[in-house]
Amino acid sequence: MRKLSSLATMATLAGLVVIGPVPSASAAAAAATCRDNYDGATAGWMYAYDKANCEGYLGGAQLDDNNWGNSLGGFQGSDDNKATSIINKGEYSQVKFYNYTRPHGDDLNPHICLTRAEGFASNLSDDYWEGLKLFGTVNNSISAHQWVDTTSCSALAE
Numbered sequence: 001m002r003k004l005s006s007l008a009t010m011a012t013l014a015g016l017v018v019i020g021p022v023p024s025a026s027a028a029a030a031a032a033t034c035r036d037n038y039d040g041a042t043a044g045w046m047y048a049y050d051k052a053n054c055e056g057y058l059g060g061a062q063l064d065d066n067n068w069g070n071s072l073g074g075f076q077g078s079d080d081n082k083a084t085s086i087i088n089k090g091e092y093s094q095v096k097f098y099n100y101t102r103p104h105g106d107d108l109n110p111h112i113c114l115t116r117a118e119g120f121a122s123n124l125s126d127d128y129w130e131g132l133k134l135f136g137t138v139n140n141s142i143s144a145h146q147w148v149d150t151t152s153c154s155a156l157a158e
């Protein structure tokens, strides 16, 4: 353990030396944003995070996941009702997020969509299911997602 931690320290110091001469770049890296996560994401995938600005990775998926709380798919267990920021790097679709696990009767399952053009939503605290406050905030309440075409959504996350 000691050896490992001293190696880690050396690696950290080496890293500091490398970025040391570029203070503006390291300062920019310190501010959390979804932009770097989006840029580093795999094309065709969506991702969700526990905290705002794509901090606290929860999971990612190339396919649908109808239940973020089960033990299958890109989102499992405690991922349910936890997402605060989301990314869509799909190649042609938008991602439809649901308040309840599916199947639920999708007409009765409040949704919000994130388009590929939007790319990411950094903080879901100001996004509401169906775009209406009466349905409650999307923050910490996503329980399923599905890839859909551009005409399948009435409310979009921003």
Ligand SMILES: [Ca+2]
Residues within 6 Å of the ligand: 065, 066, 067, 068, 069, 070, 071, 072, 073, 074, 075, 076
């Ligand atoms: Ca799942």
Ligand SMILES: [Ca+2]
Residues within 6 Å of the ligand: 081, 098, 099, 100, 101, 141, 142, 143
């Ligand atoms: Ca939910």
